[in-house]
Amino acid sequence: MSFKLSEGALSVILAGGNVDDPVMQILGHKKIAGTSSTTGSDRFRLLVSDGRHLNSFAMLATQLNDKVTSGELSDFTVIQITRYITSMVTNSDKGDKRVMVILDVKILALGTEVGFKIGNPKPITEGTEVETGGLKQPPPSRPVQPRSSTNLVNSSAPVLSSPGSSVNTHPISSLSPYQNKWVIKARVTSKSPVRTWANARGEGKLFSIDLVDESGEIRATAFKEQCDKFYDMIEVNKVYLISRCTLKTANKKFTNIKNDYEMTFTNDTQMIPCHEDTTDIPSLTYNFIPINTLAGLETNALVDLIGVCKSSGEVQSLISRNTNRELKKRDVTLVDESNTSVSLTLWGNQAEEFDGSLQPVLAIKNGRINEFGGGKSVSLMQSSVFQINPDITEAHKLRGWFDNVGSTQEQESLSSRTGMAGGALSSNWMTFKEVQENQLGCGEKPDYFTSVATVLLVRSENSLYKACPTAECNKKVIDQNNGMYRCEKCNREYPNFKYRLLLSVSLGDLSGNQWVTCFQEVAEVVLGTTSQEIGDMFHDDKQFREVFYKAAFKTYTFRLRAKMENYNDENRLKVTVVDAKPLNVQEYNARLITEIKEMAGVGNSAK
DNA sequence: CCCCCCCC
Numbered sequence: 082m083s084f085k086l087s088e089g090a091l092s093v094i095l096a097g098g099n100v101d102d103p104v105m106q107i108l109g110h111k112k113i114a115g116t117s118s119t120t121g122s123d124r125f126r127l128l129v130s131d132g133r134h135l136n137s138f139a140m141l142a143t144q145l146n147d148k149v150t151s152g153e154l155s156d157f158t159v160i161q162i163t164r165y166i167t168s169m170v171t172n173s174d175k176g177d178k179r180v181m182v183i184l185d186v187k188i189l190a191l192g193t194e195v196g197f198k199i200g201n202p203k204p205i206t207e208g209t210e211v212e213t214g215g216l217k218q219p220p221p222s223r224p225v226q227p228r229s230s231t232n233l234v235n236s237s238a239p240v241l242s243s244p245g246s247s248v249n250t251h252p253i254s255s256l257s258p259y260q261n262k263w264v265i266k267a268r269v270t271s272k273s274p275v276r277t278w279a280n281a282r283g284e285g286k287l288f289s290i291d292l293v294d295e296s297g298e299i300r301a302t303a304f305k306e307q308c309d310k311f312y313d314m315i316e317v318n319k320v321y322l323i324s325r326c327t328l329k330t331a332n333k334k335f336t337n338i339k340n341d342y343e344m345t346f347t348n349d350t351q352m353i354p355c356h357e358d359t360t361d362i363p364s365l366t367y368n369f370i371p372i373n374t375l376a377g378l379e380t381n382a383l384v385d386l387i388g389v390c391k392s393s394g395e396v397q398s399l400i401s402r403n404t405n406r407e408l409k410k411r412d413v414t415l416v417d418e419s420n421t422s423v424s425l426t427l428w429g430n431q432a433e434e435f436d437g438s439l440q441p442v443l444a445i446k447n448g449r450i451n452e453f454g455g456g457k458s459v460s461l462m463q464s465s466v467f468q469i470n471p472d473i474t475e476a477h478k479l480r481g482w483f484d485n486v487g488s489t490q491e492q493e494s495l496s497s498r499t500g501m502a503g504g505a506l507s508s509n510w511m512t513f514k515e516v517q518e519n520q521l522g523c524g525e526k527p528d529y530f531t532s533v534a535t536v537l538l539v540r541s542e543n544s545l546y547k548a549c550p551t552a553e554c555n556k557k558v559i560d561q562n563n564g565m566y567r568c569e570k571c572n573r574e575y576p577n578f579k580y581r582l583l584l585s586v587s588l589g590d591l592s593g594n595q596w597v598t599c600f601q602e603v604a605e606v607v608l609g610t611t612s613q614e615i616g617d618m619f620h621d622d623k624q625f626r627e628v629f630y631k632a633a634f635k636t637y638t639f640r641l642r643a644k645m646e647n648y649n650d651e652n653r654l655k656v657t658v659v660d661a662k663p664l665n666v667q668e669y670n671a672r673l674i675t676e677i678k679e680m681a682g683v684g685n686s687a688k
Numbered sequence: 689c690c691c692c693c694c695c696c
């Protein structure tokens with residue numbers, strides 16, 4: 082990067098003249114403690130160079146002090162002084178002197194990026210001639226773009242006015258928040274759907290794209306107006322010329338795109354399709370890691386993976402606990418040359434359309450690590466890229482390994498085996514005493530366990546409520562006593578409602594007892610009837626109570642979820658029934674016999 | 689300015 086300083090600007094300014102937006106280089110700074118007239122805080126004096134002269138009487142406005150402390154105004158930094166004033170001060174031994182107060186600056190290049198003194202500037206001495214040679218016009222006030230080949234650079238930021246023309250572009254890796262004059266030529270490697278949000282800070286919509294060129298990759302996000310303006314125009318795999326986005330520090334928590342920054346579209350953002358030859362722009366870059374290294378990574382970390390889909394499960398349907406919406410998912414098993422396997426979860430259409438029968442190679446960019454039952458798995462997200470049999474060397478290599486070696490080997494699994502009946506990790510059989518001893522539910526996420534237990538008591542009070550009739554909302558409605566029922570969540574009234582159950586049940590097993598909560602579907606199993614029927618008999622107290630009495634002393638295999646909750650500074654284990662199946666006595670006995678044999682060492686010695 | 693991404 083080369084920068085042209087506004088040579089001669091200092092002598093003009095110090096002679097009382099004006100130069101618009103001069104570009105200067107900082108060559109030093111000095112703290113003058115507690116000298117700000119307004120705040121009494123520190124002030125900084127800067128040694129600035131216009132490439133021809135040095136001047137150490139530039140003072141920095143105190144509101145810009147943080148730019149010094151943050152290092153943005155370190156030595157060799159090139160700045161554009163966008164606002165300044167000069168004034169005369171009386172200096173006791175040197176007479177009157179003009180000083181420059183810098184009110185606002187634009188950082189064009191950080192000192193660490195520039196790294197040297199530009200030109201050979203000399204101090205302005207008393208009586209330095211004001212060189213009037215070029216002063217009818219102000220000195221060049223803009224940095225000259227490196228090796229410009231177009232007319233893009235005459236404004237403060239490039240305008241992409243002529244699509245397809247030869248544009249001098251910048252590598253993605255050179256982008257930073259300190260330089261806004263760039264054009265990149267980049268391929269869109271992924272594009273998210275438009276998503277809306279609403280929170281305390283406001284609402285809006287957005288989408289993100291990932292961009293790549295030969296130097297690197299970066300994520301760009303368009304909000305609101307820009308979202309509408311650009312969404313339809315942008316196509317994955319196409320190459321665009323892009324300029325005038327703002328850059329900010331990327332949060333690695335949300336992407337593993339290799340860039341410290343991410344871009345945000347602005348009103349001025351230009352993005353136009355590139356009609357030149359784009360074969361030199363790469364299509365997608367992965368940062369694959371071996372599957373076995375997942376074990377050492379944190380939950381929720383984002384990773385790029387490649388593996389052979391050794392097996393694939395069925396599509397499963399489930400109801401999201403957060404949204405009440407139906408979700409479709411499919412778990413597949415990925416293996417690679419580290420001879421390790423991990424479960425990968427596909428969602429929605431990707432889950433439904435996936436065909437694993439030919440054991441394809443799958444490449445994932447930006448997959449998310451999940452943890453369940455002590456195992457690790459990877460889940461696809463909206464922002465993930467998912468490729469089946471990609472035409473890349475890693476995929477071909479993996480294919481060769483799998484067909485020759487991997488397919489016949491047993492891989493060590495990082496994931497809990499949810500498909501295996503009786504698999505210790507997935508079932509997690511526990512008595513209620515063991516649940517306490519093992520402090521289940523004390524982690525950040527809930528713990529799941531399975532228990533054989535008997536219903537001791539079902540509370541009938543407040544067990545039935547009138548709920549919102551819409552499929553996805555089960556909120557309690559308010560009876561308006563005029564034939565209408567109001568749902569606060571939907572913010573509307575309905576002429577009808579549906580009955581739903583929310584049961585408190587005391588369960589007992591051989592070790593103790595535990596109060597649990599059963600929602601609608603499970604509650605109907607436990608009560609042996611439907612919520613509608615119970616609602617219909619609500620006014621017949623005897624019949625109503627009878628249902629609850631009859632539920633007692635039945636034994637089930639319960640799938641339970643435990644999470645510690647805090648009420649008025651008191652911790653209480655909240656246990657919810659996820660599933661209740663009538664006890665299968667044969668299976669239960671078989672398991673007990675196996676456990677007894679293990680405890681007695683009978684199984685081992687019998688071998 | 690989002691940052692939710694679901695389930696066992």
